[in-house]
Amino acid sequence: MSGQTGAPEIVLERVSKAFGRADSAEAFRAVDDLSLAIAPGELVAILGKTGCGKSTIFNMIAGLGAPTEGSVLVQGFDPFRSFAALRGKIAIVFQSDRLLPWRTAIGNVELGLDMLDVPREERRKIAQLWLSRLGLSGHEGDYPHALSGGMRQRVSIARAFATDAHILLCDEPFSALDEITAQRLREEFVALVRQNRKTGVFITHSINEALQVGDRIVVLRRPARVAYDVRPAPDAGADQQGAIRKRIEDILAE
Amino acid sequence: MTTVGPGPSASAIAPRLRHLAEVIAPFVALAVLWQIASVYFPKYLFPPLLDVFWRTLEIFTDWPQFAQVLATVGRILAGLAGAFLIGAALAILMMRSRAVDRFFAPILTFFQGVPALSWVVFAIIWFHGIEFRIFFIMVVTSLPAFTFQVLDALRGMSKDLFEMVLSFRPTRAKMFRAMVLPAILPDIMTAWKVNLGNASRVVVVAELVGATGGVGYELLMQQQQFDMAGALAWTLQLVFFVLVSQQIIALIEARVFRYRAFSERSM
Numbered sequence: 001m002s003g004q005t006g007a008p009e010i011v012l013e014r015v016s017k018a019f020g021r022a023d024s025a026e027a028f029r030a031v032d033d034l035s036l037a038i039a040p041g042e043l044v045a046i047l048g049k050t051g052c053g054k055s056t057i058f059n060m061i062a063g064l065g066a067p068t069e070g071s072v073l074v075q076g077f078d079p080f081r082s083f084a085a086l087r088g089k090i091a092i093v094f095q096s097d098r099l100l101p102w103r104t105a106i107g108n109v110e111l112g113l114d115m116l117d118v119p120r121e122e123r124r125k126i127a128q129l130w131l132s133r134l135g136l137s138g139h140e141g142d143y144p145h146a147l148s149g150g151m152r153q154r155v156s157i158a159r160a161f162a163t164d165a166h167i168l169l170c171d172e173p174f175s176a177l178d179e180i181t182a183q184r185l186r187e188e189f190v191a192l193v194r195q196n197r198k199t200g201v202f203i204t205h206s207i208n209e210a211l212q213v214g215d216r217i218v219v220l221r222r223p224a225r226v227a228y229d230v231r232p233a234p235d236a237g238a239d240q241q242g243a244i245r246k247r248i249e250d251i252l253a254e
Numbered sequence: 255m256t257t258v259g260p261g262p263s264a265s266a267i268a269p270r271l272r273h274l275a276e277v278i279a280p281f282v283a284l285a286v287l288w289q290i291a292s293v294y295f296p297k298y299l300f301p302p303l304l305d306v307f308w309r310t311l312e313i314f315t316d317w318p319q320f321a322q323v324l325a326t327v328g329r330i331l332a333g334l335a336g337a338f339l340i341g342a343a344l345a346i347l348m349m350r351s352r353a354v355d356r357f358f359a360p361i362l363t364f365f366q367g368v369p370a371l372s373w374v375v376f377a378i379i380w381f382h383g384i385e386f387r388i389f390f391i392m393v394v395t396s397l398p399a400f401t402f403q404v405l406d407a408l409r410g411m412s413k414d415l416f417e418m419v420l421s422f423r424p425t426r427a428k429m430f431r432a433m434v435l436p437a438i439l440p441d442i443m444t445a446w447k448v449n450l451g452n453a454s455r456v457v458v459v460a461e462l463v464g465a466t467g468g469v470g471y472e473l474l475m476q477q478q479q480f481d482m483a484g485a486l487a488w489t490l491q492l493v494f495f496v497l498v499s500q501q502i503i504a505l506i507e508a509r510v511f512r513y514r515a516f517s518e519r520s521m
Binding site: 062063064083084086087088090091092094096098100101102103104111112114115116143144145146163 | 414415417418419420421422423424428432433436511513514515
């Protein structure tokens with residue numbers, strides 16, 4: 001069942017995640033008593049230092065991992081246990097492009113649509129449209145090895161948007177690209193999320209990226225727990241931006 | 255207007271000719287040595303190459319004889335197909351369950367240590383039907399290799415790509431079609447190439463002892479008649495089969511794996 005209007009679309013309730021045996025001394029606690037609610041249409045940047053458990057949270061929201069304690073709900077469903085119930089509801093852009101080497105660019109964009117049983121002609125049209133929106137017209141038949149890093153990441157963004165999933169999860173999607181390409185893709189990405197009214201979770205370790213992308217910024221301590229949760233005003237001036245940046249820097253320096 | 259491009263230049267043809275010469279040279283050397291030996295040794299030890307050629311051609315053109323070759327080829331393919339299907343199913347079960355893996359891995363390793371000839375003896379003792387005997391021998395000798403090769407391919411699949419496809423929440427069938435099969439296909443093709451060569455050797459042993467037809471049986475006949483030209487001609491039939499089947503697999507690979515990137519420099 002889809003969440004009610006105004007009700008949070010993603011809810012993490014006192015979530016902890018430990019790797020190894022929970023009762024043993026070697027158990028590694030990646031997430032510790034984390035609570036977070038994300039409303040429909042919000043674009044939340046989750047920021048933290050490397051190894052603070054950001055990707056673990058990401059995997060739990062995606063349903064690729066289960067919490068050790070607490071609960072995760074996406075549109076009212078447990079994404080791990082009710083895995084199939086969220087088919088077509090969540091799309092992911094990973095840190096690396098993760099393109100299937102045996103599929104062409106258009107074949108990769110069609111992948112999610114194929115999984116959703118969209119008829120061949122329709123999925124081809126949708127994939128072509130998204131490739132063209134991301135400036136990849138003319139590269140439909142190229143295999144991933146023939147594309148540059150930036151082009152491959154564009155294909156992976158097109159793949160995520162093509163399914164028209166309402167929730168978009170991004171795990172440091174531009175961290176492997178050069179700054180100019182990353183900046184351009186970031187702008188295009190934010191514009192696409194806003195135009196298409198998606199709920200977005202954007203994992204990053206860059207303060208600049210979090211400030212540029214997020215309607216809301218959640219800063220995590222290690223092990224993952226919310227240390228700071230802020231919604232910069234859309235018309236925030238340099239003073240407010242500077243204060244937020246300073247606060248984040250102080251938390252990350254602790 | 256259609257323009258006709260220039261034909262391949264001499265500089266482009268030369269490397270191809272050199273490559274062809276490099277491939278052919280060892281066989282030419284072997285043939286020359288054989289021919290020289292045929293001059294100095296009795297015919298039943300080293301028959302002239304022309305005799306071998308005519309015997310080979312005779313097998314090709316005489317249907318009852320060529321049917322023997324086809325029977326052997328059919329046995330190889332049936333045995334390999336059986337071993338592959340059982341091996342792939344076993345590999346999937348071993349991949350999904352550690353208990354199944356722990357149970358079957360030692361058994362398959364044990365089977366690998368049993369000589370093909372022992373399986374021939376067991377099959378003759380256990381079974382009556384000739385075709386079933388040979389099928390059993392082919393399956394049981396190829397099964398461990400196929401199982402371990404498919405299992406390794408499944409284990410070697412990229413976790414990142416697997417999770418990416420999984421994130422779309424596909425059905426099992428779609429997951430298999432979109433991810434698992436294309437990922438393991440290169441290893442499956444390699445497994446077939448390796449096992450085809452092995453199977454063509456095992457089938458001869460199986461037919462030599464337990465069959466009343468096929469290349470192995472014909473080799474036994476040639477041995478009893480001390481007909482070296484015949485023995486060579488029948489052997490060449492299997493060699494041709496292996497060469498042709500390897501070439502077919504190479505063609506399939508070139509088509510199916512055209513997505514692979516190639517470095518301009520070779521290793």
